[in-house]
Amino acid sequence: MAISLSSNVRNSLTSLQSITSQAAAVQSRLASGKKVNSAVDNPVNFFTAQSLNNRSDQLKGLLDGISNGIQTIQAASKGIDGITKLVGSLQSTIKQAQADAAQNRPTVVGTGTTLASSAEALLTSKSLKDIALDKRVGSAGDTTVATATAASAGDLGVDTTATGFLNIQIVTNPAAATSTTNVSVALTANTTVRDVVNAINSSGVASAFVDEKGLLNVKGSGSETLGVGLGVGATAIAATGTSATGASNTAFGLAATDATTGIASSGVTSATRSNLIQQYNDLRTQIDSLAKDSGFNGVNLLGGDKTTITFNEKTGKNQTKLEIQGTNLTSDNIGLVQAGNAQVAGTINFQNDTDLDKATGALTNALGSLKSLASTFGANLAVAQTRQDFTKDLANVLTTGADNLVNADANEEAAALLSLQTRQQLSQTALSLASQSDQAVLRLF
Template identity: 65%
Template sequence: MANTILSNGVRNNLLTLQQTTAQQGVIQNRLATGRKVNSAIDNPVNYFTSVSLNDRSSQLTNLLDGISNGIQTIQAASKGIDGITKLVQSLQSTIKQAQADAAQNRPTKAGGALANAAETAVTSKSLKDVALDKLIGAPGAAAPAAATATSPGHLGINTTTNTNAAFSITVGSDTYEASFALTATTTVRDIVNEINKSGLVTAFVDEKGQLNVKGKGSQTVEFGFGVGNAGPAAITAAQVAGTNSNTAINFAAADADVGTSTITSSNITSAVRSNLIDQFNDLRDKIDDLAKDSSYNGINLLSGDRLSIVFNEKTGRNQTRLDIQGSTITADNLGIPRAINTQLAGFINFQNDMDLEKATAALTGSLSSLKSLASTLGSNLSVAQTRQDFTKELANVLTTGAGNLVLADPNEEGASLLALNTRQQLSQTALSLANQADQGVLRLFG
């Protein structure tokens, strides 16, 4: 069979049609798949770069679940800290209620009246003010002198032979001793101020004109007062023990001297405080319970667990991660002792004002510790959330970059296909014209 011989014009137009059809097929495939690079054959550099970028994007996306779990774990611990803080604040409230009941638990002893109604009438002062303004004594005094309109009066101590005074205070295991000079101008107010310098008791003159010595805690309080002619530094416990009369201070008749004027009080039990003990201990136990329940997905940063959040797809030294070592939060670790009704080391004696003050300081310290821990958790949470947002954005950048290398532009490909369709039509017309031209030549020989 003889080969068909095509003219040059027909062959060129036919070749153009074949090329156009092939290009149409490529563009139609791009539009169908949405990709301009579907295999390494299309563009090896873009193809393998896109695969690498997509792989990394996929790995980072997979890490987002771990980051999200880590964030929730930190938030669970943070919520636990918030709850424990509220419990500690409730403990503070309980302590304040106990302290509000303190007055009836402080041992107090009042002496006799240092002023009378006749003195208030002549001086136009209250019993309290008359008593505070009275002098301790006067040179050569043998008996007390009443206040007048022009004189404050005195308590009858001979300041010629008794030039100094001293007192001794014992509260629990704490003792305070002091002495000071007596002068012609020393008043009851001065005595009150000297006693108050001890910090262990409170001395005051009440509205009845009586000198009171009150303990600041509910522990046993012992108080003694004496006068003598030795120097202030020499009047110590020996003279306070009973060698000098203190009848001028007007404690009870049985208190004829310092040796028998000592206040001795036993611990006083308050029913109100006793009832608050159970409330305090119950709140304290709830701290431990709340800390144990602050876990997420099996990790509890308030029970000493460790949390690791991985931020990149690498391993070994190149891996980026956030390691958070949790703390074991318990009432004991926060320095909050249990409350009891008696004095015992390591516990809060709710009947003791000083123990309550120490408990207040301990709770304040606990809040500071919780605040510090909350700050640390907040800082770590901020880091984790920042890295979460960064990872999302980076994964999007990688995916977009990979797409830019291999994805087809529908508008561009559509325009190209339209141009090829037009070219195909023109090529078909040109082929037809070339074929007609060949037939016209043949007709010349017909």
């Protein structure tokens, strides 16, 4: 049996039901914190927010890979820093070796007394050394040695008519002509032995001096066999251009064979330099070990490995990433060869000044290579760190945008709930008043 309600009661009841429903919806939004909880609430905002949150989650997932890539680069960078310090220690070792004079340099020494004699010392009251240095080489048409006197410095009797210059050829390993250096001295009537000595010293491959006996000495800068040939004009240079004939060697007290055969190393080694060889090789080994230990999570950019850092969630051509190809960093690869006590191809002879000079140059080049590699890794690290910060910020922007579409304003919803509760109370009062008119019929009984 249906119960009939008066229109006033029904209207008040309908209003109260509507308010109760609205209050329930507001309470739901306050409880969940969202104004859009499903596609039913607002399809556009719901699916847009879902898409934004999905991309934000994907970007956040990439942050771990970016972080690993950054650590991999930093590990390699720290390795380069350590290797740079070890190369500095190698430089110090080379300097210590250079500070100790080499004992095995070959020296071409005059065997006669043609540069100065004891008789000349009596005539001039000078030392044999000074007499020899002051002697003139010769002059045009000169073929006779002139003795030094109190009034004249004397000369070596070299005829300068033909060409007017003296050729000096300094050869490393004359038999094979490993290295040949030519120096020319312009000849005049005033050119002296001192000028010839200075010319040899300026060559950079040998040093010359006149000893206290008045003999010319030419010392090599390395430990290889040294050949020295002197001659007027082209006579000091053989037709092959590989060795000196020594045509004028005798005028300077040197043997002709000093040009063609040369003088071998003494073979005497420096104990100090020998002791530094192990130190040098140990440091070199540590460079290789440090490079091997500069990896992170199984990837070593100093071991030739490659790492790829992905920056976005896309695939194929639309994917952005940074590929970093490492290098196989070893002491050999940066030009630092092993050290030894003898002349062996592909090694540094610590007894040889020339080899030590080459090693110094190799260490300088190695530092340049390390600096360039560090700069490359530094640039890649800056890119990765910038993209890491960008990815974090972009993920936050996407999350905030999604929240703005679906999140409820707590203050607004609370105010609405308070208003609805007030209206609910008023509706309940109105319903009570409406029902009172229906109750008036009871007064008739």
